[in-house]
Amino acid sequence: MSDFGTETFDDLLRIMEKLRAPDGCPWDAEQTLESLRRYILEEANELAEAIGDGVPRDINEECGDLLLQVVFVAQIAKEFGLFDVSDVTRAICEKLVRRHPHVFSDVVVNDASEVSRNWEVIKSGERKKRDADSSAMAGIPKGLPALLRAYRIQERAAKRGFDWEKGDLESVRGKVIEELDEFRAEVVRRDPAAMNEELGDFLFAIVNLSRHLDIDPESALQGANKKFAERFRDLERQVAEKEVDMETLTLDDLDSMWRTAKDKKAIKS
Numbered sequence: 298m299s300d301f302g303t304e305t306f307d308d309l310l311r312i313m314e315k316l317r318a319p320d321g322c323p324w325d326a327e328q329t330l331e332s333l334r335r336y337i338l339e340e341a342n343e344l345a346e347a348i349g350d351g352v353p354r355d356i357n358e359e360c361g362d363l364l365l366q367v368v369f370v371a372q373i374a375k376e377f378g379l380f381d382v383s384d385v386t387r388a389i390c391e392k393l394v395r396r397h398p399h400v401f402s403d404v405v406v407n408d409a410s411e412v413s414r415n416w417e418v419i420k421s422g423e424r425k426k427r428d429a430d431s432s433a434m435a436g437i438p439k440g441l442p443a444l445l446r447a448y449r450i451q452e453r454a455a456k457r458g459f460d461w462e463k464g465d466l467e468s469v470r471g472k473v474i475e476e477l478d479e480f481r482a483e484v485v486r487r488d489p490a491a492m493n494e495e496l497g498d499f500l501f502a503i504v505n506l507s508r509h510l511d512i513d514p515e516s517a518l519q520g521a522n523k524k525f526a527e528r529f530r531d532l533e534r535q536v537a538e539k540e541v542d543m544e545t546l547t548l549d550d551l552d553s554m555w556r557t558a559k560d561k562k563a564i565k566s
Contacts, residue, residue, distance in 0.1 A: 309365070310382060313372045330373055337366045338440070349519065395419065417456045433457050445515045447504040461509070469502075469509045476502040531558035 316325040344359035371382040396419050398404035399412065406412050417433070424431045433453040437446060454460060461468045480495040507514040535554045536543045543551070 309368055310372075313365075313368050317372055317376065325369075328369065328373070330370060333366060333369055333373075337363075337370075340366050349516070395423075414456050417453065442515055444500075444504055444518060447501050448508055448514060451505055451508055455508075463509075466506075466509060469506050473499070473502045473506050528555065528558040531561060 313325075316322045319326075340359065340363040344356070344363050347355040347359040367385070368382060371380070371385050375381040394401045396416050397412075398419075399406040399415070404415070406415065420436070421431050421433070424435060429435065433456065434450060437449045437453065439446070441449065451460075476495065476499040480492065480499045483491040483495045504514045507517065532551065532554045533543070535557065536546065
């Protein structure tokens with residue numbers, strides 16, 4: 298039986314310290330800040346997926362898994378005299394108070410968009426004070442999924458006034474069409490580098506359109522991925538029932554099965 302109640306945050310800290318101790322777990326003991334990077338990304342994605350699935354029990358579990366990674370990082374940093382979990386919590390508390398002057402001070406805001414603009418102004422000021430990069434583009438993680446990173450880049454630019462007028466969907470739509478035409482032209486030319494660049498510009502414009510429509514492009518694409526995967530599984534089941542190899546079927550046969558899978562999904566919906 299464990300000596301830990303595993304019911305409080307302090308219990309979690311003591312467990313992590315025990316795991317890293319000489320008589321603890323060999324695997325936990327050999328981890329480094331660098332080795333944890335992949336697990337942090339995995340756990341963050343698993344939590345995001347659990348939230349998308351909407352099962353409270355799974356969301357709760359994945360919250361714990363992600364929290365563990367934060368505690369793990371703080372424990373390793375503590376061992377090297379860099380900082381500890383108290384420094385982490387103190388820093389985030391100070392940041393939240395500092396970036397919410399409309400809650401903790403006398404600043405007045407009219408809506409959430411104004412809060413967001415103020416947040417970026419305060420954040421930029423913080424960077425300037427510590428001689429860090431104060432560009433609106435600074436601090437957007439390069440490791441973000443490409444669609445999400447494009448969305449964040451466009452948000453930052455918009456908060457500095459570099460954007461089409463809110464509601465001017467025709468201009469945004471026109472840009473999408475313009476980028477699609479440029480991509481088509483490069484496909485005709487068959488220049489791989491140019492096609493790659495123009496496809497990127499087209500996708501960036503699509504993200505911009507989704508932003509102006511208040512649609513999360515990452516979530517939208519994940520939904521499309523899920524829908525395709527479910528329909529393809531149904532197609533595979535249909536092929537299995539025929540007891541043939543999929544590769545031996547014609548495209549017309551597969552297309553017919555695909556339409557059947559789509560119809561089944563529509564009926565369930």
